[in-house]
Amino acid sequence: MQNQTASRTASAPALQPDNKRKTAMTSKTSDGIWGYVFIFPQLVGLLLFSLIPLISAFVLSMMKWDGMGEKQFVGLDNFINTFKDEDFRIAVVNTLYYTVLTVPTGIILAMLIAVGLNRVKGKLIYRLIYFMPNITMSVAVAVVFMWLFNADFGLINLYLKEWFGIDGPRWLTDTRFVMPSIAMLSVWMGLGGNMVLFLAGLQGISASYYEAAQIDGASKWQQFINITVPLLSPTTFFVTIMTIIGSFQVFDQSFVMTSGGPAKASYTIVFHIYDSAFVDFTFGKSTATAVILFIMILALTLFQMKISKRWVHYED
Structure with a gap:
């Protein structure tokens, strides 16, 4: 009985660091998710109004187009x-x-x-x-x-x-x-x-x-x-x-x-x-x-x- 109690007492501290690590990892994951949530509107704006027009401009620069007909x-x-x-x-x-x-x-x-x-x-x-x-x-x-x-x-x-x-x-x-x-x-x-x-x-x-x-x-x-x-x-x-x-x-x-x-x-x-x-x-x-x-x-x-x-x- 005494041996079992001593074993539990010895193992208790060893479990605490693992719990702290899990809590810290969970907190970091949560912070990361919320970070992406907050920057998502900006990322969408960057994609729609910057990156896509930029790529389209590079493509159009190699085309002959008068604004109305087909691109060549x-x-x-x-x-x-x-x-x-x-x-x-x-x-x-x-x-x-x-x-x-x-x-x-x-x-x-x-x-x-x-x-x-x-x-x-x-x-x-x-x-x-x-x-x-x-x-x-x-x-x-x-x-x-x-x-x-x-x-x-x-x-x-x-x-x-x-x-x-x-x-x-x-x-x-x-x-x-x-x-x-x-x-x-x-x-x-x-x-x-x-x-x-x-x-x-x-x-x-x-x-x-x-x-x-x-x-x-x-x-x-x-x-x-x-x-x-x-x-x-x-x-x-x-x-x-x-x-x-x-x-x-x-x-x-x-x-x-x-x-x-x-x-x-x-x-x-x-x-x-x-x-x-x-x-x-x-x-x-x-x-x-x-x-x-x-x-x-x-x-x-x-x-x-x-x-x-x-x-x-x-x-x-």
Whole structure:
């Protein structure tokens, strides 16, 4: 009897770990199931509105189709014809020019404004004011800027004349100024969003770095160059990627303000995609151009991620 009791007592602790393991496994399984339940709507949306259209686009890029008749498989002819198209080459050059104008300017201005706002009271109000253009419809903003850039009665040329005695250029009808004009509009629209991101990054930098720099006698400029800029590099990296992707997809401003003109000086890649599809009704060629744009953006993003290890510094 005593032996049986001792045996039960000895075996009881051995059963407890097994029960704990079973309970833990059951809990993990339950958590996993609920996790899939919660992400299921997003997975369905990703499948229906992203993956399936993406695969369909790759298939359609190898077809000849006018939107009405039967599709005809043509292989890589659409891609070859796209690269031979003079309008496509013009669109690529204009898009790259627009990217060069908007990306560095927008990032630098957003960073400087964020640094300034981080030092003043009432950051919430200023953040709201700067962010408002970011949520405004691009078409509405383009219409307003068409009036501002008007060469005859626009406010910009009016103030240039009254304040500086300068006759302003014909912003939207001169091939030299049309793309810088659209770039100014785009920088103004995207400034608030980038500024909010930089402001969030600044608030994540520990104040101890600046206190140590002040003890060492570092100036504000030295603190900005040696502390703020390096520790903001992850935010700068993200903003750079998103801004470049957005610059390659510019369409609304060009379509509303200039219709791609004058003399195709504001004719962009996405405008060419629209033109091929809904003006020439060559949907296969249009989709091929979209696939080329996708590959360009993907390659550029991967390249940035590759070289980011050299200049992006994450705080330990």
